[in-house]
Amino acid sequence: xxxxxxxxxxxxxxxxxxxxxxxxxxxxxxNVVINYAGNDAxxxxxxxxxxxxxxxxxxxxxxKECKRIFxxxxxxxxxxxxxxxxxxxxxxxxxxxxxxxxxxxxLDVNLKGAxxxxxLASRPMMKAKYGRIVNISSVVALSGNVGQVxxxxxxxxLIGLTKASALELAARGITVNAVAPGFxxxxxxxxxxxxxxxxxxxxxxxxxxxxxxxxxxxxAFLCSDGARYITGxxxxxxxxxxx
Ligand code: NAP
Numbered sequence: 095x096x097x098x099x100x101x102x103x104x105x106x107x108x109x110x111x112x113x114x115x116x117x118x119x120x121x122x123x124x125n126v127v128i129n130y131a132g133n134d135a136x137x138x139x140x141x142x143x144x145x146x147x148x149x150x151x152x153x154x155x156x157x158k159e160c161k162r163i164f165x166x167x168x169x170x171x172x173x174x175x176x177x178x179x180x181x182x183x184x185x186x187x188x189x190x191x192x193x194x195x196x197x198x199x200x201l202d203v204n205l206k207g208a209x210x211x212x213x214l215a216s217r218p219m220m221k222a223k224y225g226r227i228v229n230i231s232s233v234v235a236l237s238g239n240v241g242q243v244x245x246x247x248x249x250x251x252l253i254g255l256t257k258a259s260a261l262e263l264a265a266r267g268i269t270v271n272a273v274a275p276g277f278x279x280x281x282x283x284x285x286x287x288x289x290x291x292x293x294x295x296x297x298x299x300x301x302x303x304x305x306x307x308x309x310x311x312x313x314a315f316l317c318s319d320g321a322r323y324i325t326g327x328x329x330x331x332x333x334x335x336x337x
Contacts, residue, residue, distance in 0.1 A: 205255065
């Protein structure tokens with residue numbers, strides 16, 4: 095795989111899976127725009143690990159802030175060839191106890207954030223007749239999960255967004271796919287108790303949590319020439335937990 099000369103925007107890339115995606119795309123030669131929400135130190139670390147990169151602090155739920163990510167990309171590297179919608183948050187609670195603001199915030203970041211960025215990317219990509227868009231969904235979008243109606247709805251919505259935009263953009267040489275990770279070792283899963291982790295691991299046929307690089311490798315493939323005939327698909331990276 096070779097992404098020399100390509101420019102990628104990766105949202106939510108200060109830490110975790112997003113950081114690893116940046117590293118892999120950078121390894122393959124891409125210029126990388128590292129978006130993050132507020133943790134400057136972690137974003138600086140991602141920046142230091144990439145070859146040609148720039149950081150942009152911006153909240154993807156806000157269309158104007160997303161525009162700034164694309165403006166910085168344009169100034170530094172030109173128009174984006176690759177967009178990875180990875181920014182995501184959880185605000186878990188049982189349905190009966192979940193308040194409206196926690197429902198709205200998760201939908202705004204995880205789903206509307208991706209919509210904002212796909213919309214901004216689509217014009218230059220259509221003009222270039224080339225583009226690779228990957229949306230990071232989740233296994234729970236397919237299986238459901240207790241205590242996560244907001245998160246599951248946002249991640250299932252991302253699959254719908256992926257399929258509809260794949261159809262709209264296919265004629266212009268743009269592919270749009272989703273990756274649905276299972277349990278991956280990041281800050282998002284670090285708060286689970288040992289008991290819960292052991293229970294979850296026992297339900298994973300491969301027997302262990304995945305690592306960010308497992309997701310990054312799949313994302314990199316979907317951005318490569320070898321994946322040119324794959325669009326509108328959901329690729330699971332989950333150790334077999336949901337077949
Ligand atoms: P993480 O370690 O919690 O990192 C989340 C990243 O998103 C951080 O860089 C954070 O920025 C950024 N972010 C949060 N809100 C944002 C906003 N409003 N605008 C821009 N950036 C924002 O998460 P992760 O585990 O790597 O997860 C990455 C993606 O994979 C998410 O979409 C998640 O839902 C999905 N996923 C994860 C797992 C898993 O097991 N970890 C499983 C399935 C799917 P700061 O660093 O500045 O806070």
